Amino acid sequence: MDRGEPVEAERVPCPRCRKGGVVPVMYGYPHFTDELQEALRGRRLVLGGCVPREERWACTACGTKYLEEPVPGARPGDFVLGVPVEVDVLRDGRRTRGLVTVRRRDPWTVAFRLRGSDDGPRIAAQGDDLFAAFQQLSRAAARVGVRLLVNGSRRDAHRCPPGSPGAERDVAFLTSGDATAPILGPADPDLLGTPEEQDRAHAAWRAGSGT
Ligand SMILES: [Zn+2]
Secondary structure, eight states: OOTTHHHHHHSOBOTTTSSSBEEEEEOSOOOOOHHHHHHHHTTSOEEOOSSOOSOOEEETTTOOEESSOOOTTOOTTOOOTTSOEEEEEEETTEEEEEEEEEEETTTEEEEEEETTOSSSOEEEEEESSHHHHHHHHHHHHHHTTEEEOBGGGBTTEEEOOTTSTTTTTEEEETTSTTOEEETTSBOOGGGBOOHHHHHHHHHHHHHHHTO
């Protein structure tokens, strides 16, 4: 046993605290065998308690539990299911911060609230794919004076063609060839459009490209 350092280096950093690594969770009453104690000492495993939960992964530092293993080398706006992503928003024209959480898939469920505000709007939306759910969220947010400054709000954004890399979680930009980016990645306010503008732009693009 080499005290676990090489393994440590390969762990995906915790998206929330960036201090710990994300490792498997073990549920139930553990038998404290030598192997288990070694794994706990080496921070290759965390104990999740007696009652099994859906989350299979957890951070060794802050203890945040994850439904799925976070992606290494995450880009701005990449998300882990159930973990809020902090984004810039315009609220009644003023820039502030909000939290978007992709709660689950099937159906894709997205939630929004303002950061550090208990009395602000809380919005949830669903869709058959993430882009559809996000468009629903955008419509509901616009009704309470909030615009999200993210790629999913760009007027040239659309769902990625199925089968392309990141298809489920990224958006494609009609104006820049085959470029794709995380739906919650930051976007300039000048680029924003409504869901209706997005759909019109996509229809025009399809007509123009003959597909
Ligand atoms: Zn953490």
